[in-house]
Amino acid sequence: xxxxxxxxxxxxxxxxxxxxxxxxxxxxxxxxxxxxxxxxxxxxxxxxxxxxxxxxxxxxxxxxxxxxxxxxxxxxxxxxxxxxxxxxxxxxxxxxxxxxxxxxxxxxxxxxxxxxxxxxxxxxxxxxxxxxxxxxxxxxxxxxxxxxxxxxxxxxxxxxxxxxxxxxxxxxxxx
Amino acid sequence: xxxxxxxxxxxxxxxxxxxxxxxxxxxxxxxxxxxxxxxxxxxxxxxxxxxxxxxxxxxxxxxxxxxxxxxxxxxxxxxxxxxxxxxxxxxxxxxxxxxxxxxxxxxxxxxxxxxxxxxxxxxxxxxxxxxxxxxxxxxxxxxxxxxxxxxxxxxxxxxxxxxxxxxxxxxxxxxxxxxxxxxxxxxxxxxxxxxxxxxxxxxxxxxxxxxxxxxxxxxxxxxxxxxxxxxxxxxxxxxxxxxxxxxxxxxxxxxxxxxxxxxxxxxxxxxxxxxxxxxxxxxxxxxxxxxxxxxxxxxxxxxxxxxxxxxxxxxxxxxxxxxxxxxxxxxxxxxxxxxxxxxxxxxxx
Numbered sequence: 001x002x003x004x005x006x007x008x009x010x011x012x013x014x015x016x017x018x019x020x021x022x023x024x025x026x027x028x029x030x031x032x033x034x035x036x037x038x039x040x041x042x043x044x045x046x047x048x049x050x051x052x053x054x055x056x057x058x059x060x061x062x063x064x065x066x067x068x069x070x071x072x073x074x075x076x077x078x079x080x081x082x083x084x085x086x087x088x089x090x091x092x093x094x095x096x097x098x099x100x101x102x103x104x105x106x107x108x109x110x111x112x113x114x115x116x117x118x119x120x121x122x123x124x125x126x127x128x129x130x131x132x133x134x135x136x137x138x139x140x141x142x143x144x145x146x147x148x149x150x151x152x153x154x155x156x157x158x159x160x161x162x163x164x165x166x167x168x169x170x171x172x173x174x175x
Numbered sequence: 176x177x178x179x180x181x182x183x184x185x186x187x188x189x190x191x192x193x194x195x196x197x198x199x200x201x202x203x204x205x206x207x208x209x210x211x212x213x214x215x216x217x218x219x220x221x222x223x224x225x226x227x228x229x230x231x232x233x234x235x236x237x238x239x240x241x242x243x244x245x246x247x248x249x250x251x252x253x254x255x256x257x258x259x260x261x262x263x264x265x266x267x268x269x270x271x272x273x274x275x276x277x278x279x280x281x282x283x284x285x286x287x288x289x290x291x292x293x294x295x296x297x298x299x300x301x302x303x304x305x306x307x308x309x310x311x312x313x314x315x316x317x318x319x320x321x322x323x324x325x326x327x328x329x330x331x332x333x334x335x336x337x338x339x340x341x342x343x344x345x346x347x348x349x350x351x352x353x354x355x356x357x358x359x360x361x362x363x364x365x366x367x368x369x370x371x372x373x374x375x376x377x378x379x380x381x382x383x384x385x386x387x388x389x390x391x392x393x394x395x396x397x398x399x400x401x402x403x404x405x406x407x408x409x410x411x412x413x414x415x416x417x418x419x420x421x422x423x424x425x426x427x428x429x430x431x432x433x434x435x436x437x438x439x440x441x442x443x444x445x446x447x448x449x450x451x452x453x454x455x456x457x458x459x460x461x462x463x464x465x466x467x468x469x470x471x472x473x474x475x476x477x478x479x480x481x482x483x484x485x486x487x488x489x490x491x492x493x494x495x496x497x498x499x500x501x502x503x504x505x506x507x508x509x510x511x512x513x514x515x516x517x518x519x520x521x522x523x524x
Contacts, residue, residue: 036310040257043303063293071299072329078306079325088254088313139288139349 011055018055022048030103034088035081043074060139191284198273202431202476203424204235209477210484211427218488242423245416250313253413257311262414262421264304269425271297272432277352279445279468280460290351291343294436295336298391301429302328305400308422309410320409323495324393324400330502331390331397337510338383341517342373342440351439356457359446370448374441376520379513381441383506388433389483390502392426396490399498430480438475445472 025044032038046069053062146154182190212234216223224231249255275290277283287293302325309321346354354373361371374381390397401409411422438444445468454460493501 034254036254036257040307059287060289060292063289063296067292067296067299070303071296071332075299075302075306075325075329078303078310079322079329082306082310082318082322088252088311 015052015055018048018051022052030100036078039074039078039081043070046070046074060142195270195273195284198276198278198435199270199428199432200424202435202473202480203428205477206427206431206480206484208232208235210481214481214484215488239420242420243417247416247418248413250413252313254311254313257307258413259418261304261308261311262418262425264307265301266421266425266428268297268301268304269428269432271300272429273435275351276432276435276439276472277355277445278472279465280457282445282465282468283352286350286352288348288350291339291349291354291440294351295332295339298335298429298433299328299332301425305410308414312410312413314413316406316408317410317412320400320402320406320412323406324410327390327393327397327400327498330499331387331506334383334502334506334510335387335391337507337514338380338387339440340514341377341380341510344514344517344521345373345376351436351444355439355444355446358443360449360455362450367450368448370443370446370450372441372443377441377513377517379509380517381437383510383513384437384440385479385482386506388430388437389486390498392430392433392483394430394483394487396486396493397498398492399495402492430483431476434476434479434483435472437479438472442475442479444475445469447471 022045025041025048028041029038029045032041046065050062050065050070053059053065212223212231224234227233227237249258272294274284275286275293277286305324305328306321309317309319309324312318342354343349346357348354348357358372359370361367363369363371363375393400400406401411406412411419414422445464447467449455449460452461
């Protein structure tokens with residue numbers, strides 16, 4: 001049962017504000033008429049996701065989000081865009097008129113699937129954030145899981161990434 | 176630790192923000208005056224600033240006053256909002272960096288298990304600010320400078336991450352505070368008079384880390400992105416007034432913070448060998464260490480920042496291809512071998 005004393009007001013307000021920024025950012029990504037602006041709004045959305053992870057006291061995931069998505073993926077993305085077609089001002093080619101007809105249902109479907117999985121997976125489990133028996137924020141547990149229970153998926157993922165890297169080199173080389 | 180007064184949460188937060196500001200601005204100012212003004216002048220057989228205050232020690236205030244009253248120009252064709260936000264993002268990255276640096280047994284802003292990981296992640300945010308500045312200036316020199324900077328920062332972030340891994344393996348933790356405690360309570364072959372600073376076993380890692388820091392800070396010999404003889408001033412070309420000042424502060428403040436982090440990882444941080452005073456755990460450390468610790472840290476920081484600046488004043492610039500080749504073909508393999516050896520020794524002993 002959820003008691004009034006269990007509700008953390010400050011955290012909920014923080015969640016609301018960050019969520020609002022993320023929603024506005026996400027909308028601006030698809031409506032912006034400048035490709036660099038769209039990328040910058042996407043960074044705002046990703047930073048918001050990192051902040052939400054922090055609110056869940058999942059520091060490791062939050063830091064990974066910043067390192068991988070903001071520090072690496074988006075920097076490379078901006079780098080590529082700026083090297084090739086970095087127009088200042090509006091870019092008419094970016095408007096893709098009919099795209100929302102496919103985009104909106106896909107977004108709704110994703111929302112449904114992820115919401116269902118989250119509710120189904122956790123139900124009303126409570127996780128002790130602090131105090132006795134709390135394991136929140138301990139990296140060693142995470143690494144133990146990755147390198148024992150989930151070692152095979154981890155290797156499989158590394159293999160896929162390696163294949164992608166080699167593929168990129170093959171595609172990029174001209175000789 | 177028990178204090179005579181209990182400070183409410185908002186008060187603690189306020190103190191932390193103030194402490195963070197001091198920890199960012201004070202090293203920046205000291206580095207600029209001591210090294211950029213005085214040491215560089217000494218190396219070039221001149222006096223440097225002498226008019227403002229004794230030995231020109233008030234010169235910084237004069238400089239800051241000059242920058243603040245200059246006109247804040249935004250180019251007509253520039254992307255105005257992005258142009259204005261870029262320097263702030265670079266500075267924010269510096270302020271976020273200092274948050275995990277421990278200054279004493281209780282004198283830290285925050286500490287958590289993923290400390291080093293956080294530091295590496297946050298330091299990569301400044302690349303975004305630089306790319307934004309380069310693109311939004313609507314100037315080819317700026318764009319070239321921004322692209323060069325991004326290419327360089329990505330290339331040198333890898334050796335930085337990899338060189339830190341050796342320390343993480345040896346300490347068995349990513350928590351910066353625990354790394355400091357370990358270095359000061361361990362002993363070398365039973366001799367505990369020096370503690371066990373990781374520079375003793377991780378000297379290769381230390382070298383790679385300092386070289387990568389030099390490149391991340393775009394200090395000479397890695398100043399290809401702002402090469403003044405070819406690119407005017409790279410991504411900073413169009414900036415003037417206090418926005419240029421922010422870039423300038425961020426550059427030297429980040430130098431200070433990286434020197435602090437290097438001293439935590441390799442030189443034992445705020446600690447003095449605990450055996451000197453018979454401390455055996457973090458709770459038995461005397462309270463005065465919270466005052467002495469930051470002073471120890473600042474001393475180590477000044478030495479490391481001095482080395483960074485010394486190299487900056489001494490060497491000519493790398494060519495772009497040499498710079499990339501050095502990162503990918505020298506530093507990364509060396510740090511990978513270092514990780515492998517550290518792991519083997521860790522398992523063997």
